[in-house]
Amino acid sequence: MIQLDKVARAAITGTTLMTAFSYAVSHHQRKQFREPELLNKLLDRLPGDQSIPTKSPAGWLVHYGVGMLFTTAYDQLWQRNLGKPTLTNGLLLGTISGLVGIGGWMLTFRLHPHPPKTDYTGHYKQLLIAHMIFGMGAALGYNKRKKLP
Template identity: 40%
Template sequence: MKTIEKIIIAAVVGTTLMTLYSYRKAQRENSEFVEPVLINKLVDNSKHLPDMPVNHPIGWLMHYSIGIGFVAAYWLIWQKALHKPTFLKIAIIGSASGLIGIVTWKLLFAQHDNPPKNDREAYYQQLFIAHIIFSATALATYKRLDDMERSSFKRYNR
């Protein structure tokens, strides 16, 4: 399996679990926390973008594309420093990702003429945890795919 395929699969798994967590928190807090929905609202409420049809997939496509970008960055870090990821290293990467996510969303909300309404403080708290979930599951998925490939390679090349 090619590296890009493993990155995409890991990103889809991580982004999906992150988004499920965001859905659950949104329900519990009765506030909009789901990233693709918020992206769609930013697009829909923008004066600078063309009108989109109802229920367009832009937010979902962007959310999963950003997930792929994060996993590609993790792969680069993995090659340089994460040869053997530990819980601490994954927590650090997840925390850094969470901080990047929070700063990005703060900038998006601040720069937008009509940003969606939600409980910002609660959103940023759940976003931080969501990124740790994303990082842990994406890295674990990538590592599992890599380990499976290596064990298959060894088995067939004896």
């Protein structure tokens, strides 16, 4: 059974840390690696009359939703005693998730009718590291216990 409170806490922690890293790298390198904004550009450039601003919440919802999917998978592994939610295992799962994420972004950019221009190689490199941070953050969030007053 999915432990929704732990999964949500892990997803929020991991996705927030990952996104902060991506925003910092984007700022430092002056490149567009910010996942929610890239997702909004992809949505905006789909055929149709929709207009999705770069700062729309849609990209954030998709981004955190994918974080929930990854942490749900982590939860199932951890509940089946296929590893424990440690920083080391979080790093390992984050690395695997990063490779899956890179594959997903590559496929999305390849299949999209009008993908945004970005430094794809740089994006994929930072994405792998961002997912490593995600995995460790997810493990931390999963383990965090709520303190009662």
